[in-house]
Amino acid sequence: MYSIYEVIYTCPNCGGLLEVQHDTEALRTRSADEWKKLFDDRVGSTEWPYGSGVWGKKEWIMPTIADDNVVSMYEGNSNLFWAERLGRQIGLSDLWVKLCGNSHTGSFKDLGMTVLISVVKQMQADGVPVGAVGCASTGDTSAALAAYAAAAGIPAVIFLPEGRVSPAQLIQPIANGAFVLALDTDFDGCMRVIREITQDSDSDDSSIYLANSMNSLRIEGQKTIGIEIVQQFDWEIPDWIVIPVGNLGNISALYKGLKLMLDLGIISRLPRLVAAQAAKANPFYLSYLNGFSEKVSVEAETTLASAIQIGDPVSYDKAVQAIQETDGIVEQVEEHEMAAAAAMADATGMYTCPHTGTALAALFKLLQRKVIGSNERVIVISTAHGLKFTPFKVGYHEGTLTEVESDLANPPVYLPADADIVRDAIQRRLS
Numbered sequence: 001m002y003s004i005y006e007v008i009y010t011c012p013n014c015g016g017l018l019e020v021q022h023d024t025e026a027l028r029t030r031s032a033d034e035w036k037k038l039f040d041d042r043v044g045s046t047e048w049p050y051g052s053g054v055w056g057k058k059e060w061i062m063p064t065i066a067d068d069n070v071v072s073m074y075e076g077n078s079n080l081f082w083a084e085r086l087g088r089q090i091g092l093s094d095l096w097v098k099l100c101g102n103s104h105t106g107s108f109k110d111l112g113m114t115v116l117i118s119v120v121k122q123m124q125a126d127g128v129p130v131g132a133v134g135c136a137s138t139g140d141t142s143a144a145l146a147a148y149a150a151a152a153g154i155p156a157v158i159f160l161p162e163g164r165v166s167p168a169q170l171i172q173p174i175a176n177g178a179f180v181l182a183l184d185t186d187f188d189g190c191m192r193v194i195r196e197i198t199q200d201s202d203s204d205d206s207s208i209y210l211a212n213s214m215n216s217l218r219i220e221g222q223k224t225i226g227i228e229i230v231q232q233f234d235w236e237i238p239d240w241i242v243i244p245v246g247n248l249g250n251i252s253a254l255y256k257g258l259k260l261m262l263d264l265g266i267i268s269r270l271p272r273l274v275a276a277q278a279a280k281a282n283p284f285y286l287s288y289l290n291g292f293s294e295k296v297s298v299e300a301e302t303t304l305a306s307a308i309q310i311g312d313p314v315s316y317d318k319a320v321q322a323i324q325e326t327d328g329i330v331e332q333v334e335e336h337e338m339a340a341a342a343a344m345a346d347a348t349g350m351y352t353c354p355h356t357g358t359a360l361a362a363l364f365k366l367l368q369r370k371v372i373g374s375n376e377r378v379i380v381i382s383t384a385h386g387l388k389f390t391p392f393k394v395g396y397h398e399g400t401l402t403e404v405e406s407d408l409a410n411p412p413v414y415l416p417a418d419a420d421i422v423r424d425a426i427q428r429r430l431s
């Protein structure tokens, strides 16, 4: 056992990832109904920091941090969108999309980063030297790290795979003043370099504290996703939760939050989890096909779903448990399937990123194969905001994406400023 304030990421004996252990016995001193009431009362609270969707559950996340050291943007409490029209089109009446991209930096990575940066601030207050925080990223982790670090006044160092993140994601850490390194490699290459630079327990004034999801503190914040979904349904459990996966930290976190609720008697069963991968970066899918008898790693190919373009997932073991313990499924989708699913969702009022498209496309397939029933309640986790992926949207509607047929393309019509011509064009479109 180690303190959460120690600089350590992996087990010195087995090399596996560490996990934050809560004192579940102590948490049982409140009944299930008392927890529900406490958490419900804090939604929308102005009492620092409990109005945050993460810190509103502080006792389950990081109870020992002083409120003054919490670094929060009031993340979480994102909208659970009833996708009524899309659901009708695909024959699923109870389809909901958890819009986690409606957050400070536009992705669900804010949920974990508020916890990690708060712990670093607490460590600094306690006299532990941390020179900077750092991460390897496919875009969203670095945006979240840079923003929270900047808010706390802690230097951030970002390792990005050159040319493999969207322009919006690249500019976020630059704007927030982080030291941005674009390395001539892929995400897995960036991850290898930062693991070498940030060794366990070598804290000194110039040390870099690792902020990737292999740092178990991130998982504590991310695990509120599942808790929040259940809370938003007045503590009813959905049948399925579908989530796009890359490095596998988030599905592990989702499971951890749900399992804690089960252990505390707040829910009586677990929803089934679906992990959705791009076929171009599908190591977890391949491991699933071999019954998880061994971990498969691949060299990830270029995919539109760039935030999950990962070939050697770090949180593999925890994610296997998440799938096995929930009777879960891993599905993969082609580029044209994710693009079509995203476009279809957008046409019903959403604005989906390619990863959300990946999760939706996986759902469509499972529904078609009748693995998921048309009367079941399904939640799709939308992991980032579509506005972070403008080239994906533009490319789709201009018909320029590779391997994608833009059947739902809706390009603008260019006309002279003549009322008769304009009226004709509108009439043709509406008829």
Ligand SMILES: *Cc1c(COP(=O)(O)O)cnc(C)c1O
Pocket (backbone or CB within 6 Å): 107, 109, 140, 141, 213, 244, 245, 246, 247, 248, 249, 250, 251, 307, 308, 353, 355, 383, 384
């Ligand atoms: C990080 C991320 C994921 C996947 O999370 P992992 O923990 O890497 O599996 C999915 N979608 C988006 C937009 C992300 O930023």
